[in-house]
Amino acid sequence: MDFSFTEEQRALQDAVSRYLRQSYGFLQREARRRSERGWDDGTWRALGELGVLALPFDQQHGGLGGGTVETMLVAQELGRAMVMEPWFASVVLAGGTLAALGGRDAERWLPSIASGEQIFALALEEPDTAWRPAHSRLAATRDGEGYRVDGSKILVEHGASADVLLVLARTSGAVGEGAGLSLFAIAADHPGIRRSGYRRHDGVPVADLEFDQVRLPASALLGTEGAALAAVEQAIDRAMAVQAAEALGLTESLLALTIEHLQTRQQFGRPLATFQVLQHGAVDMLVAIEQVRSMAWFAASAATGQDAAARRRAMSSVKYLVGRNARMVAQMAVQLHGAIGLTDECVVSHAFRRLMSLELQFGDAQHHLAAYAVDDRVGAQP
Numbered sequence: 072m073d074f075s076f077t078e079e080q081r082a083l084q085d086a087v088s089r090y091l092r093q094s095y096g097f098l099q100r101e102a103r104r105r106s107e108r109g110w111d112d113g114t115w116r117a118l119g120e121l122g123v124l125a126l127p128f129d130q131q132h133g134g135l136g137g138g139t140v141e142t143m144l145v146a147q148e149l150g151r152a153m154v155m156e157p158w159f160a161s162v163v164l165a166g167g168t169l170a171a172l173g174g175r176d177a178e179r180w181l182p183s184i185a186s187g188e189q190i191f192a193l194a195l196e197e198p199d200t201a202w203r204p205a206h207s208r209l210a211a212t213r214d215g216e217g218y219r220v221d222g223s224k225i226l227v228e229h230g231a232s233a234d235v236l237l238v239l240a241r242t243s244g245a246v247g248e249g250a251g252l253s254l255f256a257i258a259a260d261h262p263g264i265r266r267s268g269y270r271r272h273d274g275v276p277v278a279d280l281e282f283d284q285v286r287l288p289a290s291a292l293l294g295t296e297g298a299a300l301a302a303v304e305q306a307i308d309r310a311m312a313v314q315a316a317e318a319l320g321l322t323e324s325l326l327a328l329t330i331e332h333l334q335t336r337q338q339f340g341r342p343l344a345t346f347q348v349l350q351h352g353a354v355d356m357l358v359a360i361e362q363v364r365s366m367a368w369f370a371a372s373a374a375t376g377q378d379a380a381a382r383r384r385a386m387s388s389v390k391y392l393v394g395r396n397a398r399m400v401a402q403m404a405v406q407l408h409g410a411i412g413l414t415d416e417c418v419v420s421h422a423f424r425r426l427m428s429l430e431l432q433f434g435d436a437q438h439h440l441a442a443y444a445v446d447d448r449v450g451a452q453p
Contacts, residue, residue: 084144091152097418103155109276110156125185133182143316143371150317151324153425157229163313165191165237171302172294192233194224202434205249211240220285230278231268233259249300254293273428308386312370314429318397319367322360325404356403359396366392387439394436401426
């Protein structure tokens with residue numbers, strides 16, 4: 072089997088890598104992280120000009136028609152730079168959900184995501200869902216011709232700066248049932264919505280949302296009422312594949328930083344790289360990264376599968392192995408840097424926090440190990 076990339080794919084990856092090396096160094100990222108909103112409009116426009124925002128969408132929806140491999144190559148470079156802009160939240164998660172729904176909803180909303188004109192955020196998590204969308208409690212009840220939404224969502228990535236919220240709500244059925252879940256597109260400034268923004272431990276902006284008698288027209292419903300879970304789970308599976316590629320880029324960056332440190336830092340009159348035990352640590356990092364790489368490209372293939380059960384099982388294996396190996400790389404990088412690897416001034420500490428966030432989002436390694444064992448995402452206990 073040929074795993075080499077085409078010239079066009081390499082050119083895309085090189086263009087994104089070149090831009091980020093020139094314009095998105097650690098100090099520039101820190102400036103964005105410390106800003107009030109947490110990301111930069113200029114960078115967002117530049118990503119749009121590079122085609123990064125439109126890449127995964129069909130041409131009929133304003134996209135470039137890129138496949139999963141092209142998306143993974145871009146994610147690898149964005150992960151390497153720990154980009155703060157809402158590419159993952161708006162393009163991958165929200166855009167991926169709309170693409171999975173298809174039809175008129177995709178035609179209506181995807182062009183504004185592909186152009187970067189509007190920022191979208193997908194609101195899934197609640198205090199009791201524990202990475203299980205079917206356990207959503209936020210209620211959307213019939214209210215005349217429309218709906219009334221009441222409840223809360225938490226940890227909505229870039230939810231405070233989003234223009235449009237895609238909200239998963241229960242329109243029928245009991246908590247834990249797959250049927251009865253619906254998606255709604257709601258303007259973020261709609262009356263009755265309160266957004267409380269804060270930062271995740273890796274610095275990415277998130278928000279908790281409160282919905283208090285939010286009245287929506289029937290046109291806010293996306294797709295068929297009560298049948299949204301399949302599209303949401305498909306989007307989550309593809310998002311986990313993207314995160315695997317992000318983790319690959321970031322672990323590669325950590326190894327390069329660690330080798331540079333070992334080659335330049337002196338101890339007992341010679342570089343740290345001359346000590347065999349430290350060499351062994353760097354080799355262990357390399358071995359773990361190769362496992363991350365193999366799972367990232369396996370994820371790129373498996374994420375497009377039409378068999379939902381097989382796809383979920385594959386993604387759980389990806390989450391478990393990528394999470395375990397990326398954690399090992401991050402921990403070893405800190406160990407080999409010494410105390411400086413824990414400081415806010417060292418990029419290693421930021422990479423560590425970012426990898427831990429990637430591991431936890433959509434379920435940690437143990438959650439997915441259990442899901443793989445029982446092959447039952449809806450019914451598995453956290």
